Amino acid sequence: MRDWQVLEEVWQVIQDRAEHPSAESYVSSVLTHRKGVDKSLEKVGEEAVEFILAAKNQVPERTVSEAADLLFHLLVALRASDTDVADVLDELAARRK
Numbered sequence: 001m002r003d004w005q006v007l008e009e010v011w012q013v014i015q016d017r018a019e020h021p022s023a024e025s026y027v028s029s030v031l032t033h034r035k036g037v038d039k040s041l042e043k044v045g046e047e048a049v050e051f052i053l054a055a056k057n058q059v060p061e062r063t064v065s066e067a068a069d070l071l072f073h074l075l076v077a078l079r080a081s082d083t084d085v086a087d088v089l090d091e092l093a094a095r096r097k
Helices: 005-019 026-031 037-056 060-080 085-095
Strands: none
Touching (some): 005 026, 005 060, 026 037, 060 085
């Protein structure tokens, strides 16, 4: 699927997990972790390093996988920090002008 719509769908799932926490949900476990927002930020850092290493070592399948993990965890961290992804998109749009 090469549709940016998938990011919106993932964002909606993250929102739902935040509003309706579930013991079985990974997203819920990150958002309700005892470390608070720090847990989601740690995951962004971890995934960023893994992405950098995969890209540096020119391992295409790992680069794609780690990029997906990084995007996902960035969205979770945005939610954990009460930042709406729409604000990020607005900022990107403003930078195009």
